[in-house]
Amino acid sequence: MEVWVNKPKCTGCQHCKDVCPVGVFELMNRNDKDKINGGDPAPENEKWEGKSDPAVVEKWKDVDDGHRHFADDNDGTSGGMSVAVNGEACILCQACLIECEGECITIKDDTGTEYKSIYA
Numbered sequence: 001m002e003v004w005v006n007k008p009k010c011t012g013c014q015h016c017k018d019v020c021p022v023g024v025f026e027l028m029n030r031n032d033k034d035k036i037n038g039g040d041p042a043p044e045n046e047k048w049e050g051k052s053d054p055a056v057v058e059k060w061k062d063v064d065d066g067h068r069h070f071a072d073d074n075d076g077t078s079g080g081m082s083v084a085v086n087g088e089a090c091i092l093c094q095a096c097l098i099e100c101e102g103e104c105i106t107i108k109d110d111t112g113t114e115y116k117s118i119y120a
């Protein structure tokens with residue numbers, strides 16, 4: 001299984017890390033660009049270049065749900081940038097796909113079929 005995060009769309013809500021039963025995700029500091037981009041197999045147009053998607057920012061910047069959005073650092077509950085550092089462990093339970101605020105997670109199985117997050 002391959003798992004990656006579309007970085008410009010990640011709010012840093014940390015829901016993916018909180019729900020994943022096998023520890024696929026790690027939240028990294030947003031200033032650590034090289035570490036973020038080296039941490040999962042996101043395609044070039046989904047890598048982190050330091051600028052969030054304006055539509056995602058507009059949707060989430062003022063939402064007060066107990067999770068920080070677009071913070072540089074992670075405080076243990078939220079903030080930072082999610083990176084799928086352990087995608088090979090994914091069991092395709094789909095929990096992260098349902099919980100991802102930024103609708104920015106892709107999972108590709110061994111047949112090449114891709115599954116993408118949709119936030120309800």
Ligand code: SF4
Nearest residue numbers: 020090091093094096
């Ligand atoms: S689908 Fe995979 S990455 Fe997502 S929560 Fe389940 S095991 Fe973790």
Ligand code: SF4
Nearest residue numbers: 010011014016100102
């Ligand atoms: S759930 Fe989605 S938006 Fe939230 S931190 Fe994880 S990848 Fe980013």
